[in-house]
Amino acid sequence: MSIVNSRRSRDLYSIFSQGFERVVAAQRRTFGTAYDSYRDQWSRAERREILTPVPLQLDIDLASRCNMSCRYCNGMPYILRGEEYRINLQLLRLRLDEAVGRGIRSLNFGNGAEPLLTADEMFPLISHARSLGVIDLFVHSNGLLLSRRMSRKIIEANVTFLCISLDALREETYSRYGRKGFPAILENIDGFLEQRRLAKSDTPGLRISFLPTTDNIGELDDFIYQWKDKADKIDIQSVIDLDKSFNLDRIPGFIKFSPACVSPWTRMAIWPNNSYGVCCQPFCLSQSGGMNNGSLADKSIAQAWQSSLMNRVRTGLISDDAVTACVKCLDSYYRYDEDKIATGDHDRQ
Numbered sequence: 303m304s305i306v307n308s309r310r311s312r313d314l315y316s317i318f319s320q321g322f323e324r325v326v327a328a329q330r331r332t333f334g335t336a337y338d339s340y341r342d343q344w345s346r347a348e349r350r351e352i353l354t355p356v357p358l359q360l361d362i363d364l365a366s367r368c369n370m371s372c373r374y375c376n377g378m379p380y381i382l383r384g385e386e387y388r389i390n391l392q393l394l395r396l397r398l399d400e401a402v403g404r405g406i407r408s409l410n411f412g413n414g415a416e417p418l419l420t421a422d423e424m425f426p427l428i429s430h431a432r433s434l435g436v437i438d439l440f441v442h443s444n445g446l447l448l449s450r451r452m453s454r455k456i457i458e459a460n461v462t463f464l465c466i467s468l469d470a471l472r473e474e475t476y477s478r479y480g481r482k483g484f485p486a487i488l489e490n491i492d493g494f495l496e497q498r499r500l501a502k503s504d505t506p507g508l509r510i511s512f513l514p515t516t517d518n519i520g521e522l523d524d525f526i527y528q529w530k531d532k533a534d535k536i537d538i539q540s541v542i543d544l545d546k547s548f549n550l551d552r553i554p555g556f557i558k559f560s561p562a563c564v565s566p567w568t569r570m571a572i573w574p575n576n577s578y579g580v581c582c583q584p585f586c587l588s589q590s591g592g593m594n595n596g597s598l599a600d601k602s603i604a605q606a607w608q609s610s611l612m613n614r615v616r617t618g619l620i621s622d623d624a625v626t627a628c629v630k631c632l633d634s635y636y637r638y639d640e641d642k643i644a645t646g647d648h649d650r651q
């Protein structure tokens with residue numbers, strides 16, 4: 303595999319290999335025109351031209367658990383406080399049954415928690431979602447529990463993309479983030495690719511992400527070089543520095559910017575305490591921030607999506623009158639200048 307394309311979209315700089323195109327082709331083969339129609343809806347929603355009756359994507363955490371404590375993770379407030387919550391699976395299924403037929407096309411597991419810790423609950427839910435007509439399925443993991451057996455289950459579940467947040471080229475850098483198990487994770491990823499080869503499957507695609515910080519920015523070019531022939535997509539993320547403690551203003555190449563947020567037109571979060579969040583930012587969970595969008599027990603997904611709070615957030619984002627949480631959020635973004643990123647052999651000479 304090799305890099306075929308790279309582009310910036312709002313808060314991500316993405317580098318695509320041929321494998322990415324194979325994943326898209328596989329989705330088209332499986333879902334036919336429904337896939338193109340969903341992607342078209344997504345593009346129009348991102349341009350804020352349409353508001354679908356339910357979100358196109360749900361970002362779901364089934365439990366407030368993680369097996370790492372990363373320094374740069376915004377984390378879910380209750381993970382950081384050590385509180386345990388688990389989603390009411392029966393209630394979640396009921397809400398999905400009501401809403402998928404109205405247009406939910408994508409589920410993402412692993413928003414602020416580690417989804418492989420709840421694999422026993424996640425796989426039956428994935429299979430149920432597929433039977434209801436969900437097209438894209440994403441699993442965002444740190445890769446620590448990605449055994450070969452787990453890889454086979456992910457492949458058999460027809461997940462669209464397995465997304466691993468790696469963020470480092472060297473173990474020393476990885477450990478500096480408060481993380482553990484770097485060699486095991488690299489081996490797990492190789493094991494996943496081997497299992498996918500054995501299954502002769504184009505899916506799940508492998509997406510590797512890199513959050514550029516003062517600790518790892520010197521490794522970025524080599525990171526891309528290392529992963530360009532293995533990953534189907536490499537995403538260089540933007541940093542959300544809410545309390546301005548990362549000092550990115552002082553590091554050459556980092557640019558402060560405010561992305562046009564389209565999240566309330568495309569996706570909504572479901573937290574493990576059985577509540578809806580306006581968006582997938584963990585800080586939006588806080589009751590005091592006014593971004594908690596009610597309980598699964600009281601509202602359907604459609605009602606939460608069309609709530610007065612969601613509409614107020616949308617209006618604020620398009621009218622220069624953003625709600626307080628959005629103002630703070632949009633004032634916190636930093637990205638690394640993509641003109642300084644080497645994506646090919648020629649850039650390295």
Ligand code: SF4
Binds near residue numbers: 564581583615
């Ligand atoms: S807090 Fe507001 S601006 Fe930030 S992601 Fe959520 S909806 Fe968008």
